[in-house]
Amino acid sequence: MTDISFAQGIDATMQARVLAAPHFRRWHEAMRTRFTLRHVLVRDAVAFGPERMGFILVEADALHEGRAVPGLALLRGDSVSVMVVLQCPGYPDRTILTREARVPVAQPDLLALPAGMLDGGAFVSTALRELAEEVGADLHVRAEDLVELTHVWLSPGGCDEAIGLYYTELHIDETLAQALTDRQTGLACEHEHIRLRVIDMANLPHIGMTDAKTLLSWHMYQARK
Helix, strand or coil: CCCEEECCCCCHHHHHHHHHCHHHHHHHHHHHHHCEEEEEEEEEEEECCCCCEEEEEEEEEEEECCEECCCEEEECCCEEEEEEEEECCCCCCEEEEEEEEEHHHCEEEEEECCEEECCCCCHHHHHHHHHHHHCCCCCCCCHHHCEEEEEEECCCCCECCEEEEEEEEEECCHHHHHHHCCCEECCHHHCCCEEEEEEEHHHHHHCCCCCHHHHHHHHHHHHHC
């Protein structure tokens, strides 16, 4: 990878972690294959702990069909979300939303579907892990229960992140639905403070401003019915 350099302040250890990060390697290989890539400057990099590479800010000197293209990109890797459709006799279909603080949009209580970063894993296994962490282990979801809706880039003008959207339909009793309501979850070691909300599926488009994955999942699920 001789076409890569690093900004001052990124030490040798962090440089090695960047070069080994799956999301950086995937992006770099795609750029070399699809563009005339002359150089990549890694402007900054943030690790999320000793084993997890986080954000990587790069500036690519690249050409497409002989013309320069905008080269700044934030690399963070892919993510996955799951719309859990709760089906309980005598009740309308409901779903589970997380309410948590989101600093990038300065929102202390954003409602959205459960989701998480792949961190080098697979979409389905990550989805199951995130459901266990953000919703709870008593919600029994198997790999074969997950149905893929689509994969989509979230902000391709500035970020490499693609998200896999999945749903699952679970037949439960009302006792479990009540136990999920207002449940507090999340990993304390990652400063996650999540409170669950269980709402009617029909009300999801009316929760106020939310993220793209939540609305897109709802619309794509409705289109399948």
